[in-house]
Amino acid sequence: MAVFTAVSLDDLSQWIKQFPLGEVRALEGISSGIDNSNFFLTTERGDYVLTLFENLRVEQLPFYVQLMRHLAERGIPVPAPVPTHAGELVVTLHGKPAIIVSRLSGASQLAPGPEHCAEVGRMLARMHLAARDFPLAQPNLRGLDWISATAPTVMPFLSAPEAVLLRAEVAFQQDFAASATYAALARGPVHADLFRNNVMFEGERLTGCFDFYFAGVDTWLFDVAVTVNDWCVDLASGVLDAARVRALLDAYHAARPFTPAESVAWLPLLRAGALRFWLSRLYDLHCPRAAELLTPHDPTHFERILRARIEHGAPELPT
Numbered sequence: 392m393a394v395f396t397a398v399s400l401d402d403l404s405q406w407i408k409q410f411p412l413g414e415v416r417a418l419e420g421i422s423s424g425i426d427n428s429n430f431f432l433t434t435e436r437g438d439y440v441l442t443l444f445e446n447l448r449v450e451q452l453p454f455y456v457q458l459m460r461h462l463a464e465r466g467i468p469v470p471a472p473v474p475t476h477a478g479e480l481v482v483t484l485h486g487k488p489a490i491i492v493s494r495l496s497g498a499s500q501l502a503p504g505p506e507h508c509a510e511v512g513r514m515l516a517r518m519h520l521a522a523r524d525f526p527l528a529q530p531n532l533r534g535l536d537w538i539s540a541t542a543p544t545v546m547p548f549l550s551a552p553e554a555v556l557l558r559a560e561v562a563f564q565q566d567f568a569a570s571a572t573y574a575a576l577a578r579g580p581v582h583a584d585l586f587r588n589n590v591m592f593e594g595e596r597l598t599g600c601f602d603f604y605f606a607g608v609d610t611w612l613f614d615v616a617v618t619v620n621d622w623c624v625d626l627a628s629g630v631l632d633a634a635r636v637r638a639l640l641d642a643y644h645a646a647r648p649f650t651p652a653e654s655v656a657w658l659p660l661l662r663a664g665a666l667r668f669w670l671s672r673l674y675d676l677h678c679p680r681a682a683e684l685l686t687p688h689d690p691t692h693f694e695r696i697l698r699a700r701i702e703h704g705a706p707e708l709p710t
C-alpha cells in the first residue's frame with residue numbers, strides 16, 4: 392500500500408477551487424510507489440495525478456516540479472504540473488506539500504524488447520538536450536558524496552565478501568571521479584531513476600516517463616548507465632542483453648552523439664549506476680525508516696549487476 396495520507400472527495404471539494412480544473416469527479420488511491428501518496432484524480436477538465444510528498448523537504452521540490460514543467464513545455468512526454476489560479480505549482484494539503492500533474496496514458500512495459508529500449512534511449516537523449524537551459528541546479532542527492540557517507544552505515548550489516556566489494560567499489564569510484572576523463576563528461580539535469588516502472592508505453596510507443604524525485608545535476612552518461620542497467624539486463628542473472636543494449640545506445644547516440652571521453656567512462660559509470668542502487672537498497676533493507684511498512688527492493692540484484700560489470704565488462708558505446 393502506498394497511500395500514507397488519506398484524502399477524501401470531501402477534502403478536495405474546496406481545496407480544488409484554487410486550480411482551474413472544475414469540480415472533482417473521482418479520486419482513487421494508487422497502490423504502487425514507495426515514497427509519496429499518489430491518487431488518480433478526475434475532474435471536469437480531465438485526468439490528473441495528485442501527489443502528496445511524504446518525505447521530501449519543501450526546498451527540494453522546486454527543482455523537480457519546475458524541471459517537469461520545463462521538459463513538458465519542450466515536448467518531452469512527462470507529467471505537466473498544473474498551476475493554481477495564483478500561479479503556484481506546489482500547495483499544501485493535510486499539512487503536506489502537494490502537486491497535481493497531467494496523467495500519462497499507457498502502462499509500464501516490464502518485459503521490454505529492443506524496440507522499447509530504442510524508444511527509451513531516444514527519449515532520454517531528447518530529455519538531456521531539452522534540460523540544457525534549465526535554470527535551477529541541485530546535485531544528484533544519491534551521488535558520490537551520498538555513497539561515500541552511506542557506505543560506512545551499512546558496512547556492519549554486510550558479509551565479508553559484500554564488505555570487500557563495497558569498500559573496493561567506493562574507492563574505485565572516488566578515484567574515477569577525480570580523473571580528467573570524468574571532468575570532461577557532459578553534465579546537466581538527469582532523471583537518475585529511469586527504471587521500467589517509471590516509463591509508460593502503449594504497445595511499442597513510449598507515452599511518457601515520471602517519478603523525477605531522484606533527479607539532479609550529474610553526468611548524462613550516469614543517467615544512460617542507470618537506464619541500461621535496468622532496461623537491458625536479464626533480471627535473473629544481471630547479464631546485459633546485447634540486442635537491447637545496442638538498441639538503446641544507438642537510439643540515444645542518434646539524437647545526442649556520445650563523445651570520446653564518454654566511451655572511456657562507460658564501464659566505470661555502469662559500475663557507478665549499479666553501486667548507487669545496490670547501496671540504496673542495502674540502506675533501505677538494513678536501516679528502514681520509522682513505520683516503514685513496505686517490502687524493500689532486493690539489494691542482491693544490483694550486487695550481481697555490479698559483479699557482472701566488473702567481471703565481464705560491457706558492450707562499447709557507439710562512435
Ligand SMILES: Nc1ncnc2c1ncn2[C@@H]1O[C@H](COP(=O)(O)OP(=O)(O)OP(=O)(O)O)[C@@H](O)[C@H]1O
Binds near residue numbers: 440493601
Ligand atoms: N503522471 C502520471 N500519469 C500516470 N500514472 C502515474 C503518474 N504519476 C504516477 N503514476 C502512477 O503512480 C504510481 C506511483 O508513482 P511514483 O512511482 O511516482 O511514486 P513514488 O511513491 O515516487 O514511487 P517509487 O519511489 O517507488 O518509484 C506509478 O507506478 C504510476 O502507476
Ligand SMILES: N[C@@H](CCO)C(=O)O
Binds near residue numbers: 672688
Ligand atoms: N528504482 C529504485 C527505487 C526507487 O525509485 C530501485 O529499484 O531501487
